[in-house]
Ligand SMILES: Cc1cc2nc3c(=O)[nH]c(=O)nc-3n(C[C@H](O)[C@H](O)[C@H](O)COP(=O)(O)OP(=O)(O)OC[C@H]3O[C@@H](n4cnc5c(N)ncnc54)[C@H](O)[C@@H]3O)c2cc1C
C-alpha cells in the first residue's frame with residue numbers, strides 16, 4: 001500500500017452557482033464552467049450534485065433528481081467572500097445532462113458539494129498510471145497535475161472515437177506522459193485503454209500504481225490486471241445517485257468486507273480489491 | 282410580519298416548533314444534514330426505520346428516476362436499534378425533536394423496538410412503519426389488513442407511553458378504514474402516505490429497472506394521491522394527521538394542512554435540496570401571515586369547499 005494518507009474532504013455546501021461558460025467540445029460533449037460562491041475547494045476524485053433545469057426547485061419537478069458530476073478543474077477554494085471558477089466535463093447521456101448542456105452563461109444552477117472520498121495521492125517513487133475512459137478522465141486531471149513533481153505519471157485517455165475524447169490538450173499541457181487510444185483508431189492508438197496499459201506494465205520501471213475512472217467494464221478490466229500483477233489500483237465508481245450525501249442509500253455497491261458501501265460517501269474512490277465487481281450491473 | 286405568526290403545532294402530544302418534519306428514510310439519522318442547515322429549524326425529523334438487528338438492503342440497482350418522481354427498493358437497510366441509541370442519537374443537539382420509526386416482521390418485534398426506543402428521553406415519539414411497499418415480509422402486511430393493523434397498534438400502544446404515530450400505506454382500497462382502526466387501537470396520530478407500490482421497465486434491456494422488480498414511488502408524482510388520502514382520513518378520524526407525499530414547496534405543504542393535516546413530512550425533496558425542510562417551514566409561516574392566519578395551526582382543515590363562503 002502507499003504510505004500516503006487520503007486527504008480530508010471539506011464540508012459540502014449547497015449554493016446557487018452562475019454559469020460562466022458552456023463550450024461544446026465535440027458531439028454531445030461540453031465543458032461547463034461555474035462560478036461558485038464560497039467554494040471550499042475539492043480533493044482529486046470528488047464530485048458535486050448539479051440540479052438540471054433552473055435554480056429554483058419550484059420551477060422543476062422533472063427531471064427531479066440532481067446529477068453527479070466530477071470536479072474536473074478548480075480544486076482551490078474561493079477567496080474569502082468571493083467565488084471560485086470550477087470546471088466540469090460533461091457528456092450528454094439523457095434528459096438531465098441535456099439540460100445541463102443547454103445552460104447559457106449568466107444562468108444560475110443549484111449544486112451541493114464537494115462530496116465523496118478522494119484518491120489517495122500518487123506516492124513518491126512510484127510509476128502512476130492513470131486510466132480514463134470517456135468522461136471518467138474528468139476525475140483524473142487534478143490527480144495528474146498534483147502527481148508530476150516526484151513521481152513518473154502516465155495518463156491513458158480512451159474513448160470510442162476522436163470526437164468523444166475530451167480534455168486531451170489540458171492533460172498534454174501538464175507535461176505528463178499522455179497515451180491516446182480510440183476504439184475506431186480515429187486518433188492515437190487503435191484499441192482499448194487496457195491494451196496500452198498492458199504494454200506500459202511490460203516496460204521496465206518503478207512499481208506501478210493504477211488509478212482508473214470510466215465505464216464499469218473498463219474499471220473491472222483494470223482491477224483484474226492489477227490483481228493479477230499484484231499492483232495497487234484505485235477506481236472511481238459512477239453509480240446512479242439520488243442524494244449524493246449518504247441518506248437515500250440508493251448508490252450502494254457490494255463490498256468484500258460484507259454488505260454494501262455507499263458510493264457517494266465511502267466512495268466514489270475505492271481500492272479496486274474492495275469492490276465485488278460481479279455485483280455491479 | 283412572519284415573526285408575529287405562531288408556528289407551533291401539537292402532533293398527538295409532540296410539541297413541535299413548526300409543522301414541518303422530515304420523513305423516515307430520507308433524512309438519514311439527522312447529522313448528515315448538519316452541513317446544510319440548523320436541524321433545530323425543523324419541527325423535527327423521523328429517523329430511518331429501525332429493526333432490532335442491523336439490516337442490509339437489496340442489491341443494486343435500488344433507485345430509478347421516473348416522471349416527477351423516483352422509485353426505490355432499499356429494503357429498510359439500517360444500523361439497528363442499538364447503534365441508533367448508542368451512537369447516533371447522542372450526536373444530535375438537545376433541541377432537535379427526534380421521532381423514531383420502527384419496522385418489524387411481527388408485532389413482537391415492533392413492540393420490543395418501541396419499548397427500547399421509549400426508554401430514551403431523546404425520543405419524542407414512536408412512528409410505526411406499517412407500510413414499506415417493497416419488503417417481502419413485514420411492514421405492508423400490517424398496513425393492508427385492518428385486523429392485523431389493529432393488533433399491531435394495540436401491541437405497541439401497550440408498551441410505550443410516548444406519543445404513538447402510525448404511518449399508513451396508500452396501497453389499500455379504503456384509507457378511511459385504516460385510519461379508524463389506528464384511532465380505535467390507541468394511536469395518537471397517523472402519518473400518510475408511504476411510497477406507492479410501482480414498477481418501471483427498461484425497454485432496451487427488457488429488464489425491470491430495479492433489482493427487486495417492485496419499488497415504492499415517491500416525489501411530486503404522488504402528491505395528488507397523498508392529498509386525496511389525507512383528506513379522506515381527516516374526514517374519518519379526530520386524531521391529528523401528518524401529511525406526507527411529494528412536498529417540495531411551502532405551498533405543497535399548505536395544501537395538506539388545508540385538507541386536514543396538522544403537520545407534514547418532507548421526503549424525497551431532501552435529496553434535491555438538503556435545506557428544503559427549513560425553507561418549507563419558513564414558507565408556511567409566510568403564507569399564514571399573507572392570508573391573515575395568526576397561527577399556522579389555523580390552516581388545518583381551512584379548505585373552502587364548493588358552496589362554502
Ligand atoms: C461520482 C460520479 C461522477 C460523474 N462524473 C461525470 C462527469 O464528470 N461527466 C459526465 O458527463 N458524467 C459524469 N457522471 C455520470 C453522470 O452523472 C450521468 O451521465 C448522468 O447522471 C446521467 O443523467 P441523464 O439525465 O443525462 O441521463 P438519464 O436519462 O438519467 O440516463 C441516461 C443513461 O445514462 C445512464 N446513467 C444515469 N445515471 C448515470 C450515472 N450516474 N453514471 C453513469 N450512467 C448513468 C442511465 O442508466 C441511462 O442509460 C458521473 C457520475 C458519478 C456517480
Ligand SMILES: Cc1cc2nc3c(=O)[nH]c(=O)nc-3n(C[C@H](O)[C@H](O)[C@H](O)COP(=O)(O)O)c2cc1C
Nearest residue numbers: 304305306330353410474475499500526527548549
Ligand atoms: C429512498 C427512500 C427510502 C425510504 N425509507 C423509508 C423508511 O425507512 N421508512 C418509512 O417509513 N418510509 C420510508 N420512505 C418513505 C418516505 O418516508 C415517504 O413516506 C415517501 O417517500 C413519500 O413522501 P415524499 O414523496 O415526500 O418522498 C422512503 C422513501 C424513499 C424515497
Ligand code: FES
Nearest residue numbers: 244246249251264
Ligand atoms: S446517493 Fe444517496 S446515499 Fe448515495
